[in-house]
Amino acid sequence: MDRILYTASNGAARILEQQSIIANNMANVATTGFRAQLAQYRSVPVVPEAGELPTRVSTVAATPGSDMSQGAxxxxxxxxxxxxxxxxxxxxxxxxxxxxxxxxxxxxxxxxxxxxxxxxxxxxxxxxxxxxxxxxxxxxxxxxxxxxxxxxxxxxxxxxxxxxxxxxxxxxxxxxxxxxxxxxxxxxxxxxxxxxxxxxxxxxxKSNVNPAQTMVAMIANARQFELQMQVVKNASSNEDRGNSILSVQN
Structure with a gap:
């Protein structure tokens, strides 16, 4: 199986984690004294095996924090x-x-x-x-x-x-x-x-969550998740085509 499936699914998992935090921030827009929670993830190169090119990048969750800025x-x-x-x-x-x-x-x-x-x-x-x-x-x-x-x-x-x-x-x-x-x-x-x-x-x-920025982040995350799922779909399609070609040659 193409390893891109693992890297894409790993990226999708990080996006879902971030989406849950963004959704929690949105739910607390009206909560007195609430501090917006921050979620970050960073890319980590996947160490290739002998003879392979470094073409894969995975993601890991960074240390989460909170926005300590003053609310209204x-x-x-x-x-x-x-x-x-x-x-x-x-x-x-x-x-x-x-x-x-x-x-x-x-x-x-x-x-x-x-x-x-x-x-x-x-x-x-x-x-x-x-x-x-x-x-x-x-x-x-x-x-x-x-x-x-x-x-x-x-x-x-x-x-x-x-x-x-x-x-x-x-x-x-x-x-x-x-x-x-x-x-x-x-x-x-x-x-x-x-x-x-x-x-x-x-x-x-009041809460220091910015509703407009949070909504934009939620939409952007949803689109990123769709892209990750499209990568998984393309990898599966490419594998099916490769298997069909090998079947014909055999």
Whole structure:
């Protein structure tokens, strides 16, 4: 069998992998704080056997990453919304340990804890869940300080609850999880708070996925896949012709 079948099918497999990542990005165009996932593959020459010419090139998946550029900031005016202004992350607690997110659409759960829309407790600078007074109203400061005013309290009795744990580890030290959250890679300890990270109260950061570019990439990938399948079809056709010629000669 012509080895072009293997190289073409390998290329088609890489394209399908990339297409699934592009489709996931497209599905998260409206997800708050989402970071577009990057998929890359590179060509690798196939080492020929003795007497053969180096005419085959295979493909392998390169190390995937994420686009860390800032998404659009939208003013919601909601008291429990906050966006990271510039680089940085909110820290949250998950069953798999501490994780990081840019999604600042917070809520208060039945245990009076400040949580994300996914239900994960938001962590304070001390690494603990943030407790909210019953029916209390919260105010966020740009440095991450959280103040609360209890129901019926005098406005002068505002109390300082905690401070968001805001971190900014190097992107190379973080990895994306299947749940969309980021964590420290290779079992590294949790990131330390970074006082340089600031937030924008009353804002949320939208996904940084560009819908137009993503749609173009999806169409281009589909066409590339069709070309790979055409190569497989042509190789099979050429093999059939070659076999028919040999049959006639015999």
């Amino acid at each position: 900031m939208v003013d919601t005016g909601h008291a429990l919304d906050a966006a990271i202004a510039g680089p940085g992350w909110f820290a949250v607690q998950t069953p798999q340990g501490e994780a990081y997110t840019r999604a600042g659409e917070f809520a208060v759960n039945q245990q009076n804890q400040l949580v994300t829309q996914g239900g994960w407790p938001v962590l304070s600078a001390g690494g603990q869940p943030i407790e909210v007074p019953d029916r209390g109203s919260l105010t966020f400061a740009s440095d991450g300080q959280i103040s609360a005013l209890g129901a019926g309290d005098n406005p002068r009795d505002v109390q300082l609850l905690a401070q968001f744990k805001l971190v900014n580890p190097p992107a190379a030290q973080m990895q994306r999880g299947d749940d969309g959250l980021f964590r420290m890679a290779n079992g590294q300890p949790p990131a330390q708070p970074d006082p340089a990270v600031k937030i924008a109260p009353g804002f949320v950061e």
